[in-house]
Amino acid sequence: MTAPYLHHRVITWGDTDAAQIVYTVRFFDFAMEAIEGWFRSVLGLDWYALNIDRHIGTPFVNVAMDISAPLTPRDHLCCAVHVERLGRASLTLRVLGRKEDGTESFDARHTCCFVNSQSMTAIPVPPEFRTPIEAYCGAGGGITPRAPRREAESA
Amino acid sequence: MTAPYLHHRVITWGDTDAAQIVYTVRFFDFAMEAIEGWFRSVLGLDWYALNIDRHIGTPFVNVAMDISAPLTPRDHLCCAVHVERLGRASLTLRVLGRKEDGTESFDARHTCCFVNSQSMTAIPVPPEFRTPIEAYCGAGGGITPRAPRREAESA
Amino acid sequence: MTAPYLHHRVITWGDTDAAQIVYTVRFFDFAMEAIEGWFRSVLGLDWYALNIDRHIGTPFVNVAMDISAPLTPRDHLCCAVHVERLGRASLTLRVLGRKEDGTESFDARHTCCFVNSQSMTAIPVPPEFRTPIEAYCGAGGGITPRAPRREAESA
Amino acid sequence: MTAPYLHHRVITWGDTDAAQIVYTVRFFDFAMEAIEGWFRSVLGLDWYALNIDRHIGTPFVNVAMDISAPLTPRDHLCCAVHVERLGRASLTLRVLGRKEDGTESFDARHTCCFVNSQSMTAIPVPPEFRTPIEAYCGAGGGITPRAPRREAESA
Numbered sequence: 248m249t250a251p252y253l254h255h256r257v258i259t260w261g262d263t264d265a266a267q268i269v270y271t272v273r274f275f276d277f278a279m280e281a282i283e284g285w286f287r288s289v290l291g292l293d294w295y296a297l298n299i300d301r302h303i304g305t306p307f308v309n310v311a312m313d314i315s316a317p318l319t320p321r322d323h324l325c326c327a328v329h330v331e332r333l334g335r336a337s338l339t340l341r342v343l344g345r346k347e348d349g350t351e352s353f354d355a356r357h358t359c360c361f362v363n364s365q366s367m368t369a370i371p372v373p374p375e376f377r378t379p380i381e382a383y384c385g386a387g388g389g390i391t392p393r394a395p396r397r398e399a400e401s402a
Numbered sequence: 403m404t405a406p407y408l409h410h411r412v413i414t415w416g417d418t419d420a421a422q423i424v425y426t427v428r429f430f431d432f433a434m435e436a437i438e439g440w441f442r443s444v445l446g447l448d449w450y451a452l453n454i455d456r457h458i459g460t461p462f463v464n465v466a467m468d469i470s471a472p473l474t475p476r477d478h479l480c481c482a483v484h485v486e487r488l489g490r491a492s493l494t495l496r497v498l499g500r501k502e503d504g505t506e507s508f509d510a511r512h513t514c515c516f517v518n519s520q521s522m523t524a525i526p527v528p529p530e531f532r533t534p535i536e537a538y539c540g541a542g543g544g545i546t547p548r549a550p551r552r553e554a555e556s557a
Numbered sequence: 558m559t560a561p562y563l564h565h566r567v568i569t570w571g572d573t574d575a576a577q578i579v580y581t582v583r584f585f586d587f588a589m590e591a592i593e594g595w596f597r598s599v600l601g602l603d604w605y606a607l608n609i610d611r612h613i614g615t616p617f618v619n620v621a622m623d624i625s626a627p628l629t630p631r632d633h634l635c636c637a638v639h640v641e642r643l644g645r646a647s648l649t650l651r652v653l654g655r656k657e658d659g660t661e662s663f664d665a666r667h668t669c670c671f672v673n674s675q676s677m678t679a680i681p682v683p684p685e686f687r688t689p690i691e692a693y694c695g696a697g698g699g700i701t702p703r704a705p706r707r708e709a710e711s712a
Numbered sequence: 713m714t715a716p717y718l719h720h721r722v723i724t725w726g727d728t729d730a731a732q733i734v735y736t737v738r739f740f741d742f743a744m745e746a747i748e749g750w751f752r753s754v755l756g757l758d759w760y761a762l763n764i765d766r767h768i769g770t771p772f773v774n775v776a777m778d779i780s781a782p783l784t785p786r787d788h789l790c791c792a793v794h795v796e797r798l799g800r801a802s803l804t805l806r807v808l809g810r811k812e813d814g815t816e817s818f819d820a821r822h823t824c825c826f827v828n829s830q831s832m833t834a835i836p837v838p839p840e841f842r843t844p845i846e847a848y849c850g851a852g853g854g855i856t857p858r859a860p861r862r863e864a865e866s867a
Contacts, residue, residue: 260748260759261580261741265573265629266453266519267764271462272430272571276726279427283725294725295785298421299732307426311466317522319575320760364421367472415593415604416586416735420728420784422609427726431571438570449570450630454577474730475605576763576829581772582744585737608731617736621776627832674731677782 248379250388251327252288254281258320268317275310278342278355281326285340289383290376303373304364305338312355316346323347329390333380336361336369341390403534405543406482407443409436413475423472433467433497433510436481440495444538445531458528459519460493467510471501478502484545488535491516491524496545558689560698561637562598564591568630578627588622588652588665591636595650599693600686613683614674615648622665626656633657639700643690646671646679651700713844715853716792717753719746723785733782743777743807743820746791750805754848755841768838769829770803777820781811788812794855798845801826801834806855 256277264270286305287293297303318324325345332339337360344353361370372380383389411432419425441460442448452458473479480500487494492515499508516527527535538544566587574580597603607613628634635655642649647670654663671680682690693699721742729735752758762768783789790810797804802825809818826835837845848854 257749259745260574261582261744263575263760264570265450265575265577266459266461267575267577268461270571271465272427272434275427275430275465279726280724284722293785295420295728304421306421306423306472307469309466309468310426310430311464313464314462317461320758412594414590415729416589416737418605418730419725420730420732422730422732425726434571435569439567448630450573475603575760576769576771578771581775582737582740585740585775589737605730614731616731616733616782617779619776619778620736620740621774623774624772627771 248289248382248386248388250383250386251329252281252285252383252388254284254326254328256280256324256326258318258322258324260320262318263320268319271314274312274314274318274344274353274355277324277326277344278310278312278353278357281328281342281344282340282357285328289379289388291379298364302364303370304362304367305359306362306367307357307359308337309358310355312353314353316350316352318344318346318352322352324352328388330380330384330388331356331390332358333372333377333384336371338372338380403444403537403541403543405538405541406484407436407440407538407543409439409481409483411435411479411481413473413477413479415475417473418475423474426469429467429469429473429499429508429510430465432479432481432499433465433508433512436483436497436499437495437512440483444534444543446534453519457519458525459517459522460514461517461522462512462514463492464513465510467508469508471505471507473499473501473507477507479507483543485535485539485543486511486545487513488527488532488539491526493527493535558599558692558696558698560693560696561639562591562595562693562698564594564636564638566590566634566636568628568632568634570630572628573630578629581624584622584624584628584654584663584665585620587634587636587654588620588663588667591638591652591654592650592667595638599689599698601689608674612674613680614672614677615669616672616677617667617669618647619668620665622663624663626660626662628654628656628662632662634662638698640690640694640698641666641700642668643682643687643694646681648682648690713754713847713851713853715848715851716794717746717750717848717853719749719791719793721745721789721791723783723787723789725785727783728785733784736779739777739779739783739809739818739820740775742789742791742809743775743818743822746793746807746809747805747822750793754844754853756844763829767829768835769827769832770824771827771832772822772824773802774823775820777818779818781815781817783809783811783817787817789817793853795845795849795853796821796855797823798837798842798849801836803837803845 342355497510652665807820
């Protein structure tokens with residue numbers, strides 16, 4: 248297992264807005280696509296299989312993102328996905344989006360809960376997922392929690 | 403001036419995902435639409451006019467959201483937009499999304515910077531915007547900053 | 558019943574692309590939102606209720622659109638929805654998108670089939686939908702089919 | 713030059729709707745992404761470079777699509793892009809979307825015009841684009857125009 252998992256994304260015309268840079272909301276699409284790729288790669292199944300075949304949902308209950316550099320279709324985006332915290336029923340992932348030259352574009356933290364997708368009630372992280380997540384952390388995919396995220400800078 | 407500004411949104415089929423609830427990223431669309439409506443209502447111009455006519459951009463540098471209840475097209479969403487902080491060159495807004503029965507669905511905090519949209523360098527919030535923003539806060543559109551947002555719950 | 562049904566839409570910043578006009582794909586969002594509004598208004602239920610409560614789906618099998626004028630957030634879009642053809646198991650709607658001054662922006666034709674959403678097999682249009690659709694046509698919501706859509710112009 | 717150009721796309725969770733298949737409008741995103749990839753591959757530059765660096769826009773004036781099979785995140789989509797017609801100032805592309813097993817999912821025809829992106833007036837297809845497009849057709853990337861697209865089937 249290689250860690251961290253890297254997700255590459257071509258930035259498209261449809262991602263831009265009239266400021267001729269990527270529209271804010273698209274950054275969340277980028278992060279979610281990277282996380283979905285991580286599920287597929289590390290857990291061995293994507294959200295569709297998880298929901299439809301296993302009746303397990305992973306609704307996101309908290310999302311936070313710092314955006315430090317705009318993106319355009321001239322950039323190639325590479326997202327690294329790290330495990331920040333694996334709880335009893337929740338999982339916090341960090342997604343670091345970088346440009347080809349290594350410049351950080353965004354730093355996102357996404358927390359989801361594992362639920363029974365029919366009752367929408369929390370369930371413990373199933374052991375068959377906990378094991379590969381722990382292995383992923385052991386292989387270098389974890390992250391040392393930083394100090395509480397900086398609040399919006401005084402400016 | 404009525405405060406807080408309220409933005410109503412019909413939830414559509416296209417907002418849903420295969421879990422038969424609104425897809426996570428759509429919550430950010432909802433919050434951004436509410437904020438754009440607030441700009442139009444309180445500042446008197448939307449982002450398009452701001453960028454194209456005034457060469458002023460407002461890139462978002464930090465976005466955070468707690469999602470506490472899922473949404474479906476059965477819900478009618480109402481977003482209240484509050485000013486949390488008006489800095490020298492930045493603005494932090496809180497968007498509280500509620501269902502028709504008052505249930506909170508999400509609580510978002512968005513911070514943007516005012517920039518010259520050609521040089522992408524920060525500029526002070528223009529006085530003609532500062533004045534109506536302060537009036538909006540005076541009319542009850544401000545918000546007492548809460549304690550630092552809760553981090554992902556232990557679960 | 559008033560016909561044709563009109564669907565109003567604020568054009569937002571998020572609808573634009575780097576050409577500083579609405580991105581092509583958003584026109585299809587506009588048309589679909591108008592059609593969904595028409596279902597809600599004329600049939601009395603939206604696609605979510607139709608699928609979840611009635612197990613009826615309406616997948617679109619053919620979509621065609623002429624785009625004659627770009628849109629920006631300075632425009633207010635008004636879509637008129639007409640019934641072009643009600644078949645045994647299918648429905649063809651025309652959506653005419655106009656700006657506030659009456660300029661036509663797009664002319665779309667969408668054909669959906671009624672299916673059992675679990676087996677995905679075609680079903681006849683249910684009588685409780687056929688009746689209001691026919692009433693809508695009787696009230697002026699129908700449209701005389703035009704000659705076959707113009708193919709891409711020689712240019 | 714290999715023809716036709718093939719564009720591969722992972723179907724994601726965010727592409728689905730509450731019917732647990734890909735939402736209609738996403739098919740247009742898929743086709744546009746394939747076309748943008750074709751521009752990049754065959755013309756050597758994407759829409760962003762074309763617009764920003766060359767002040768050339770390619771607004772789409774007509775789009776038509778037959779959707780014959782639904783898609784889910786279990787599918788891997790492969791789009792083949794063919795040139796159907798190269799006019800004086802316009803270009804018609806066909807995008808055939810197939811699943812991994814070869815099943816056709818959609819067949820789209822997109823016509824764009826070349827314009828000066830500042831005046832939005834039509835311009836002849838620039839020779840440096842006409843040459844590679846003709847070479848692409850010569851290499852097998854063209855398509856024999858079919859009879860006029862079938863109208864919505866009687867059903």
